[in-house]
Amino acid sequence: MLEKRVMHQIRNAVKALEGYQNAEPLSRFLTKFYKSNRQMGSTDRRVTSRLCYNYFRLGRAFTDLAVEEKLVVAEFLCEQQSDIVAVHYPAWNSEITQSVTAKIALVEERYGKFIHEVFPERSQLSSEIDTSEFLPSLFVQPKLFIRVKREKLPEVLRILERAEVVHEHLGEQTIAFPNGFNVASIRKIDGMYEVQDLSSQKTQSDLRLQAGEKWWDCCAASGGKSLMLLDRCPDIQLLVSDVRFTILRNLEERFQQAGFRPTDYRQKILDLSKPVTYLMQGEQFDGILVDAPCSGSGTWGRTPEMMAQFDPKSLTRFTDLQRNITKNVLPFLKSGGQLIYITCSIFADENEAITDYIQEDLGLKLIKQEHLLGYHDQADSMYIAHFQKS
Numbered sequence: 001m002l003e004k005r006v007m008h009q010i011r012n013a014v015k016a017l018e019g020y021q022n023a024e025p026l027s028r029f030l031t032k033f034y035k036s037n038r039q040m041g042s043t044d045r046r047v048t049s050r051l052c053y054n055y056f057r058l059g060r061a062f063t064d065l066a067v068e069e070k071l072v073v074a075e076f077l078c079e080q081q082s083d084i085v086a087v088h089y090p091a092w093n094s095e096i097t098q099s100v101t102a103k104i105a106l107v108e109e110r111y112g113k114f115i116h117e118v119f120p121e122r123s124q125l126s127s128e129i130d131t132s133e134f135l136p137s138l139f140v141q142p143k144l145f146i147r148v149k150r151e152k153l154p155e156v157l158r159i160l161e162r163a164e165v166v167h168e169h170l171g172e173q174t175i176a177f178p179n180g181f182n183v184a185s186i187r188k189i190d191g192m193y194e195v196q197d198l199s200s201q202k203t204q205s206d207l208r209l210q211a212g213e214k215w216w217d218c219c220a221a222s223g224g225k226s227l228m229l230l231d232r233c234p235d236i237q238l239l240v241s242d243v244r245f246t247i248l249r250n251l252e253e254r255f256q257q258a259g260f261r262p263t264d265y266r267q268k269i270l271d272l273s274k275p276v277t278y279l280m281q282g283e284q285f286d287g288i289l290v291d292a293p294c295s296g297s298g299t300w301g302r303t304p305e306m307m308a309q310f311d312p313k314s315l316t317r318f319t320d321l322q323r324n325i326t327k328n329v330l331p332f333l334k335s336g337g338q339l340i341y342i343t344c345s346i347f348a349d350e351n352e353a354i355t356d357y358i359q360e361d362l363g364l365k366l367i368k369q370e371h372l373l374g375y376h377d378q379a380d381s382m383y384i385a386h387f388q389k390s
């Protein structure tokens with residue numbers, strides 16, 4: 001019976017993996033896959049998603065193994081209980097609750113060294129990244145984090161406790177939930193929080209903000225960092241911009257849900273890969289936030305399919321864009337103003353090398369740079385550098 005069920009689970013996962021063409025995020029593909037395979041019930045869908053995500057957590061390792069065998073290895077490394085391991089490799093079943101490091105050793109006993117093959121372009125990693133901690137963390141699904149509005153924290157904590165929801169209050173405004181938790185199902189806290197990774201929440205801890213200051217979030221996307229700025233200091237004058245019109249529409253919706261009115265901020269569509277002087281009417285800002293487009297390599301724990309797909313040549317496209325964006329916003333920063341450069345990358349070319357460029361070529365003074373190493377906390381890893389214009 002168990003064997004039959006496991007065969008069925010593997011068949012579903014293999015079918016999904018064969019259909020996935022790498023052209024879109026795995027989550028989007030799986031939603032479509034389940035729509036066109038309506039016979040799959042909720043358990044089938046849950047197990048298929050888990051198997052596919054675990055499969056991609058092996059990154060570029062085990063390329064010579066059959067998909068079925070790779071699934072067994074992935075389940076062993078990523079899970080604490082697995083019928084697939086129990087059926088296909090019972091010798092590992094009693095070891096499955098061991099630490100990831102111990103399980104890596106067991107896998108290496110059977111297949112030889114593999115851990116350094118998981119992550120692409122390891123030689124490019126910022127020197128701050130400790131691979132002995134980072135690589136094993138790739139087999140652990142990150143947690144879900146929310147940032148609660150300052151004034152709503154006691155109420156949110158009360159509601160979560162009454163509803164007996166498993167959560168950790170990590171201090172200040174941050175609450176963590178086990179991975180896979182559907183926070184939207186707690187309707188009573190609607191509008192009181194934003195889903196935002198722990199490291200992302202830490203990017204503004206050192207920021208000095210004063211009422212009346214003019215700030216520009218120039219790669220705003222749907223406004224995660226901007227909402228945090230306004231939460232810290234609602235009386236700043238905020239401009240948000242992004243190259244994509246559709247994304248700013250999402251921002252408007254999100255700001256509205258968070259209780260902000262369209263008059264609380266201004267928005268522009270700006271392509272900062274080119275100079276934008278003619279569109280900025282001589283504006284000057286006290287602070288500019290550059291949350292730059294990047295490889296996203298610090299977030300691949302959430303999107304492990306990207307590890308296998310990543311094309312190292314795309315790094316130059318990102319680093320050129322990062323240089324151009326920082327250069328093109330600089331004329332609009334007041335003298336004495338702050339520039340905050342952020343990536344969710346762990347590659348030195350997108351982090352320290354851009355910081356060197358901003359200091360040496362653009363002439364800004366580096367105040368502080370920091371890697372927010374999420375692998376200690378089941379969170380994303382990010383980089384932040386804080387500059388001042390003389």
Ligand SMILES: C[S@@+](CC[C@H](N)C(=O)[O-])C[C@H]1O[C@@H](n2cnc3c(N)ncnc32)[C@H](O)[C@@H]1O
Binds near residue numbers: 218219224272292321
């Ligand atoms: C890392 S995301 C920003 C995330 C956002 N700040 C947040 O906290 O949710 C980078 C953004 O840069 C934007 N971007 C990409 N190319 C750009 C360009 N040439 N000019 C301006 N923005 C650009 C992307 O559309 C994307 O929304």
